[in-house]
Amino acid sequence: MKKLIALVLALMLVVSLGTCAFAETDWPNGKTVQMIIPFGAGGDTDLHCRVLTEMVAKELGVDIVCTNVTGTSGTVAARQVRESPNDGYTIMWQQTSFLIASLLGICDFDYTDFEIGCTVIEDMSAFVTTKANDPRYSNFDEFVQYAKDHPGELLWGGSIGGDGHMYALMIADKLGLEFTYVDLDGTAEIIPALLNGSVDWTTGVYGTYGEYVKTGDFESLCYMADEALDGSDTPGWKEYTGESFPLGKMFCYLFPKGTDPEIIKQFNAAVEKCVNSEEFKAHCENYFITPVYREGAEAEEYLANYYATMAQYRDDLLVK
Amino acid sequence: MKNRSFSDFVRRYKEAAFALVMLVLFSLVIYFTKDIRLLVINTTVTARFWPTVCGIAGCILSGILFVQSVIEGVTLARREESGEIEKPELGERFFEGDRFRSLATLLLTFLYIAGLKTFGFLLMTVLYLFCVFIMLAEKENRKVWKLLLIDVVFTILVYLLFRYVFKMILPLGTIW
Amino acid sequence: MSQLIASFPQIFTDPLCYVLILVGCTVGIIFGCIPGLTAGIAIALSLPLTLKLPIIPSFTLLLSLYIGGISGGLISAILIKIPGTPASVATTFEGGPMADRGEAWRALSVSIIFSFIGTLFGIAVLCFMTPILGRFALSLGMHDYFAVALFSLTLVSALCDKSLIKGLIACGIGLVLACVGSAPIDGYTRFTFGIHSLDAGFSEVPALVGLFAMTELLNGAKRSEAGKKLASFRRHGIGITGREFVSQLPNAFVSGTIGTFIGILPGIGASVCNLMAYGVSKKLSRYPEKYGTGIIDGLVASETSNNACIGGTMVPLLTLGIPGDTVTAILLGAFTINGLNPGPLFYQENIKLIYIIFAIMLVASVVTFLIQFVGIRGFTQLLRVPKYMLLPMVLVLCIVGSFGANNRIFDVWTLLFWGVLGFVLTKFDIPLTPIIMGYILGPITEKYLRRGLMMSRNNFMDFFNHRVAAIFLILTVLLVTVTFVTQVVALVKSSKKKKDA
Structure with a gap:
């Protein structure tokens, strides 16, 4: 019995020491x-x-x-x-x-x-994403005009305090627009909200929201990158304003x-x-x-x- | 006999005391909502709204419980004093009782967690389990070597399983 | 259907998939039944491996872990009255008393059968109704989520046995504790009093585990209890008669529907639906007073719904590419890392892959069922371990799990804090489950209330313009009224009795 315990204790010691037996000399040193x-x-x-x-x-x-x-x-x-x-x-x-x-x-x-x-x-793949076939605007010019005529009416949806929110604020600032901001968490909430019209636009990234542009559910009005990511004639930010999007x-x-x-x-x-x-x-x-x-x-x-x-x-x- | 009447009082009104404590705590919740910093301020339903609602609901409920339990306590006291129902026996002494063992278990668990970071999972777990086993086991079950063996084997198995099979990081301790 | 059958060979030709299903289900069950470890943790730990595997083996492993992990929670819920995962909290209400009576075998068997049926129910819904449900999921918004969360919160009244007031106070404690940490939407911290470890609040799983396991250990320290073996048990074979089985089917159907529905809503999930199904089952039952004494109805409700939830959470993932919880987020990651970008056309374009996924789920649920059923004999051996050894060992496992999930020693302190809280509260006869219910549902309710109001420009009446929201708000009002009236009637009756006496 005692031998067994001694064996077990020895085993325990070996196991625990084995993982940290090496002295700290040179990084990463197998740790x-x-x-x-x-x-x-x-x-x-x-x-x-x-x-x-x-x-x-x-x-x-x-x-x-x-x-x-x-x-x-x-x-x-x-x-x-x-x-x-x-x-x-x-x-x-x-x-x-x-x-x-x-x-x-x-x-x-x-x-x-x-x-x-x-x-x-x-990651410069964000773009102004709206539901397709919105009667109020069909391109970025009309979107900007509509937002100017109806300050605060258009609802932006996304994570408040997230990077998308930051882009939206920059867009609003650079173009002199006013939006209302609604907090939504991740694609799980933003995509349905856009599709059923609860919010008007978001700043989606192309990797996720691009799929919906391809199917014609969403529309891309303006890319934050210098030019369109999908090769279409949708303007890039630089094409539209003459300067690159800040970040x-x-x-x-x-x-x-x-x-x-x-x-x-x-x-x-x-x-x-x-x-x-x-x-x-x-x-x-x-x-x-x-x-x-x-x-x-x-x-x-x-x-x-x-x-x-x-x-x-x-x-x-x-x-x- | 002073002791007796005190323990009677505690028994009759401990629930009322609990309700009172909850009332205070829930009120504090409402009070401390003032410290909450706000980012969204264009609405009445801010980050302060929900805790306030919960606090108010809690206050009302603890208030009701307080009144209820005071009434119950008073009725119980009257019926017991008039001899209508019998007073229960006094409980056991603290240091021999279950309450002591509960508290000791709690203390051991506290020490165990506190030591995890410094002394590591293996040592602390072996010590902790051994102490708790010995304390909780009845006298006829206190076979030190058997308990120690189970303890050590269990600890090592858990360690090997989590560290090497599931690849989880366990606190290893800085002392080793 | 033929497509589903046609996709079986795809899994069975690859010997790797056999291994992965077996390993996945077994590890899943282990993670499920150890309190503190969940299916989500198992899946996150498997990431380094699954990101390297091709898509079918990778999904085989992930889904087996998921299904095994949700099912596994029932074992510890019944045998030691500590829910293995938040998804099986309600299983303890009936499983615990049954085990005490020596019916652990029967409880396990019934739970395993119905958790299997629940998974099948979810998969069936997924197979035949995914496109329709996908469209339904799209129509739901913040308003609806709020109403569902609020309704679930009112079901707390079904979980208070002795005193409604005490149950509600418990729920209030849960709600307030859930407020600790960063506020939803704003992100600024609340009620942390400068303790930065609290910035993200108490982690859910350590809190739950502390509340149940730690409380059990501290109460188990009683001399009268400690020496006892948990309970002796009788062997029951299959544990349920044909007639019982048939009589439980309506209950299972309702619970399965609740599970699938809750699963579809992102962010609510299995931890809510088992409590909700239990509450609804009790409210609809002809003998609600028997709930909590150890009847199989409660087991059926809890286990059917939490497993049916799996099918539900897959709906938005497969139709829209949107994840509802950690697990589906990882599944989504597995898609994208393999170059598949889930979107609105994903379902149609990858129909073959989707049927393979269904087939994997089906096989994994059968394997999980078999492992558990064969394992009953082994699980019940746990009851032979005396309490004074079993409970501390379980607590060590809980601590390992709580630490391992986030690598934070603070989560272990959370466990201790909640344990002490639970212990103190049980001394005053405060029920513990409403605390968990408030803790899980509070943040969801608040978040969606605020988001809904932001969308409606602070007009609350707008909640009634949303169909699902309106239905659930009306149900909420009805439930509250009924509960209130029954309470008042009971009060009047009892005071009359006193006067008569």
């Missing part, structure tokens, strides 16, 4: 890296991260486990990562919504409280403050290789997003500009 995804499994934030991170893991030859930590526009994950040890074994995937949340003061810190790894994806959705990797720059450099090198690979490009094409790799000072400047552009609309985000 598991935790990748925190701030949104739920299955969404675009989750999928892009999982696809890219898996390629990076292969490149680095380490085991990276993706974990979804959801809640409150990605701020719950951000807070958790901020308090995590900065040993390089916790990395966070983040996107635009977190920047907007810190802009609104939903959390009391922002992206500068992290070490910036690199920014990797830009699209951005995805990046962030590390806890104080993470060793060497580790970040090593990680970044792998990411750069993967972002520019054909395999990742094919994935991006599938979702109408663009792989753009930025690191170091370039990434910092990009994020600073990005944040400043959105900051102009801080007061507009309040739904009055």
